[in-house]
Amino acid sequence: MIQTEHDIISRCQQGDKDAFRWVLQTHQRMIFSLALKMLCDEEEAKDMVQETFIRVWQSIKGFDTQKTFSTWVYTIASRLCIDRLKRARKVVALPEDELVLRRFASDGDEQLSLENKEWVSIVRTLAENLSDKQRLVFTLCQLEGLPSAEVEQITGLDARQMKSNLYVARQTIRKRLNDLGYE
Numbered sequence: 001m002i003q004t005e006h007d008i009i010s011r012c013q014q015g016d017k018d019a020f021r022w023v024l025q026t027h028q029r030m031i032f033s034l035a036l037k038m039l040c041d042e043e044e045a046k047d048m049v050q051e052t053f054i055r056v057w058q059s060i061k062g063f064d065t066q067k068t069f070s071t072w073v074y075t076i077a078s079r080l081c082i083d084r085l086k087r088a089r090k091v092v093a094l095p096e097d098e099l100v101l102r103r104f105a106s107d108g109d110e111q112l113s114l115e116n117k118e119w120v121s122i123v124r125t126l127a128e129n130l131s132d133k134q135r136l137v138f139t140l141c142q143l144e145g146l147p148s149a150e151v152e153q154i155t156g157l158d159a160r161q162m163k164s165n166l167y168v169a170r171q172t173i174r175k176r177l178n179d180l181g182y183e
Helices: 005-013 017-039 042-062 069-087 095-106 116-126 132-143 148-155 159-179
Strands: none
Touching: 005 017, 005 042, 017 042, 017 069, 017 132, 042 069, 069 132, 069 148, 116 159, 132 148, 132 159, 148 159
16 A cells, blocks of 8 residues: 555654654655754764654644645754754864865866765855855755745745845855865
């Protein structure tokens, strides 16, 4: 019997832990990807995945099944990441992070697969001077490839605010790349 995501979510809302296991396995990669890029720390990102799914389990009964489930999960994760960033000290790019970025940017192999450490170094280097909102919008739009409408839903920003934060983030990153010698 083939079950839709809607059926599985309904089962989760009734307390079915096996159905929730499917939800976790299906969505944990996207949440880890977001958390890693936002927090620039692999262990913090793993913790964030756990915290996100604890919140999802605790709140799933209130989930409106007329909404998109992945957007709802992204919303929970992004808010937790922003809260964690506010509590944490400012992440500063390290000299070795710039070396990783330079090595990556000079490598002509377009099929290069970045490992988590490389992602962290690149994001830490480029997003050094971004606000938490700018980092979130940039991560969701540019690194995760989500459509603007979904980013607006996740962040709670209206279209103008989202575009403004994305514009500033792109300009800041463009300037950072120019400062590092890239055009």
